[in-house]
Amino acid sequence: MHTGTPRNFIPASTTSRFQKRVTHKRQGRHSPGPLSYPGRTNDRRGTSQPTLCTLTLAFRMILPIQTHTVTMVVPDAVPNPADTEGISADEVALYDRQIRLWGMEAQARMRNSKILLIGMRALANEVAKNLVLAGIGSLTVLDPGNVTEDDLAAQFFVQEEHLGMNRAEAAAVSIQKLNPRVSVYTETSKVQDKDASYFGHFDITIATELDLDTLIHINNACRTTNRPFYAAACYGLHGYVFADLIKHTFVIERDKSNLETILKNETKTRRIVDVRTKREGEKVVEFVTKEETYSPLSEVVHCPIDPRWRPRKRRTVPLALPCIKALWEFQRANSLRRPAWVRTDIAEFTKYATHFTSQLDLPVDMLKASYISSFVEGCNSELAPVAAILGGVLAQDVINVLGKREQPLQNLLIFDGDTNNGPIFALHPEKEDEAAGSASAEGATVDVVSLD
Secondary structure: OOOOOOOOOOOHHHHHHHHHHHHHHHOOOOOOOOOOOOOEEEOOOOOEEEOOOOHHHHHOOOOOOOOOOOOOOOOOOOOOOOOOOOOOHHHHHHOHHHHHHHOHHHHHHHHOOEEEEEOOOHHHHHHHHHHHHHOOOEEEEEOOOEOOHHHHOOOOOOOHHHOOOEHHHHHHHHHHHHOOOOEEEEEOOOHHHOOHHHHOOOOEEEEEOOOHHHHHHHHHHHHHOOOOEEEEEEEOOEEEEEEEOOEEEEEEEEEOOOOOOOOOEOOOOEEEEEEEEEEEOOEEEEEEEEEEEOOOHHHHOOOOOOOOOOHHHHOOOOOHHHHHHHHHHHHHHOOOOOOOOOHHHHHHHHHHHHHHHHHOOOOHHHOOHHHHHHHHHHOOOOOHHHHHHHHHHHHHHHHHHHHOEOOOOOOEEEEEOOOOEOOEEOOOOOOHHHHOOOOOOOOOEEOOOOOO
């Protein structure tokens, strides 16, 4: 008989830690400004980078955006008719606020997009909600599992009456009600049985709550068909979002400065490929087209932190990073089972966590037994607030990629609920010429807004 921890068991210590943080925010310790959505920050080179939404706004992320209106000038004065095909007058009225935010062409790309969402648990619930309300063209939900009592704890698309039904089919009815204009399809077969051509039918594939080997299989299939891929999961107070967009171009709109923008490599993954200007009244607006290059998950999982980092900076890396890698290794060695909060599992997990801490070239003394125990204690649970945060970040990045506006996630976000931080790491294998020396410091992380 399996005596492991149930998936949705929420330890008292985990609950109390999270409730304490939420209480602090309600008391006004963190009050987001009126324009803090979507949250973004600038790196040292002045390039806009995606950040975590604040906790309160992530909970309430419902699109179309209702908070404020920003008029954005798109690069082309007249949209391409092919890009805007299918946009009706009713849809223009419905999505008016977000069209004003990111433009008609971006909305049209979303309207014509086909998204595959694999898995339908708490995190996928949030992603599906946000994308459907944003107005994508179609959403296909793939999940071979059936609804259990554990699913009722942190999901809002299934009810007690759905127990025993297929999880995707049970959720599809509620998803469709959110936005009747979006086509919702279900798939009940195993994703491991799908070949590469299956993923070629979708513009973006999002895989949630899967083991590493399955994620790599899907990622490689998406690369074969040149399709963007996302992976994400929640482990109690921790979680991650990974992006492999292969090669992605996007446009940054900004006021033209006195310094001329030249075509060049900004980092080892990003380069400026085109610059256009347009006069708007008394000011000149600059449209900078950039291209990001990504690495597959099979390579990223073995990459260390940037070797140029000093020891003090290495200690800022959240321990959730080596622990998530340790969890993947534990699943590989234990028939996909996650570790339970028992002595034998904790000992095995500690061995893996120590190994990956060393592989990442982090100080081994950072890894404490208390942190490992806390991570394992909560890794089988789903917390709705954590799912809301990661689901909001993931959905917003997908919207940015479909609209080809703003800097996309590059390439691994680690959320650590113990510290309420979500740094973004750009992990890529070092090439020989890069190892010799690179002018870029984008090798590993972009600081993001703390939720404290």
